[in-house]
Amino acid sequence: MRTDPATTHPPTAIPTWNVGDVTVHRIEETPLPPDTGPWLLPDATPEVVTGHDWLRPHFADDDGVLHLDSHSFALTSGGLRVLVDTGIGNGKKRANPAWHDLDTDYLLHLTAAGFPPESVDLVILTHLHADHVGWNTREVDGSWLPTFPNARYVTSRTEREFWAGYDMEEAREQMFQDSVIPVEEAGLLDLVDVPAAGAGIAPNLRLLPTPGHTPGHIAVELTSRGRTALITGDCIHHPVQLAHPAIGACVDIDPERSEATRRTLLASLADTDTLLLGTHFAPPTAGRVVLHDGAYRLSPVSADPK
Template identity: 40%
Template sequence: MTEITTTETTTTSEHLTFGEVTVSRAVESVGSIGMVPNQFFPGTDPAAWDGHESELRPFHLEEDGATTMESTARVAMQTWILRSGGRTILVDACVGNDKDRPDVPSWSRLQTAYLEHLAAAGVAPESVDVVVNTHLHADHVGWNTRLVDGAWVPTFPNAEYLMPAEDLAFWDPAHDNRTVMGPGAHGVWADSIAPVLAAGQATAWSGSHRIDDALTLEAAPGHTPGASILRLASGDDEVLFVGDTLHSPAQVVDAHTSSCFDEDPVQSDRTRDRLFTEAAARGLLLFAAHFAGHGGFRVEKTGDGFRIVEWAGLTAI
């Protein structure tokens, strides 16, 4: 088992190598999401938190409460950087600068050093070949675009943006679908999705989509109608980037509790159980979109549930 150690927060971690693919990350921000477990995960089992403090603190739960159930969850806004087959692939695009997010004031009008953090990882916007939006929530598409002379333009001018077709249909304002994210979610379309569509840089996909010989997108609905995971299989290695399938290690123990942001909690539970079952049986590393700390983890089956048995070797944030 990899020992968990506390390190200083860094803008990017060192890289890991899986077969012929290298993985690193650029961090936009890391800190409290401002919600205690019962708010973030309605109906969660307190035993999944109170009995697992060593897995949660300091990287996934703040020290701002007397107990785990009184503490707020800690999350990272980050982009996974994959270099595969001579190309640079970004997985998820964080919150973004200058965006108006009235439903989430802490995400409004940000001025972060995200692009500088990408540069520190050796990534210039012009060098990005593919941007994967695992789903189309505001905190996964924000850096799809940036504000230039008062207009939203694609941040990565040479990239193909891969977007789930089901999410494109769900958030298209013309369809006026109701969402647990509230009416403000539809504003994301105008500043972070429509400009990419207008530029002809978006590719809609459904079911599965092969990016290259090592990388394949797969549908994993529940969090959103088009939520997806990215499977990396290269050489003898295989890992899964599971997006927002889960937001806390407590959901490994309590796999049938969904976050308050899941559109279909029943389907989300099924997706989590399916992924954990495969990962436990095959020893796969899982990388969640918002996990701070070491980012990736392995699970094993225990009784009717699962537990984390190893963390990835990335520098903790």
């Protein structure tokens, strides 16, 4: 029986950022292997990456290899304990070797941040890809059960309805069977209409439509006491896309729309105080978007340990 991750290496510090009165915690799952970048963002070649000194050392190495990560963000707002995206998950059978049958300390990290699974009230899913829904469930006595039994799981109606009509390959069907369907069958998944202006989902939290990677993809905006943060999901996978917004992911459903979304979003964030929190950005994970050489760069904002 697989239930919780290994507990042999308890975390000593959880990275956090303060946004007004709200503290955002980065919940580590796993770094992604070096070959993730060439597969995911094939146009981010070593020549392109090494042309931007600001990407090193945090977001790429000297040879132009991208650093990518899998993690979630947890926060408390208006008395609600919120988790944004749930990573890859443990023990999931996946076609991608980097995601297959993981055994990480994710739940230990989440609990150390003060969010034991039973305490979570709201799980926001930016989209329904395998590396964003994995910890929706965990295996108990051979069955996949909701990891957060007291939570309302939320995604956009457009997202769920798109996949309901999609001719899924075997690997994606497997992901839905072990990580989405059990939440639906438990009556915990809510579908939200997200108009162009966004949809308030909880105190201080708004869902923003950011389509292209998937048709119903959403980003999450947090505001508190005049401060703002935005959690990207996969509308931006890596900071190199700030310098080159035309670089898209190989798995974008609509590459042209994905680029248009990214350009609009970056233009709205440039030279503002909004904290950008990248769902796949390697540490330091957060930063502010700055105009640079006709495009943008990320000015990192270091986290404070919990």
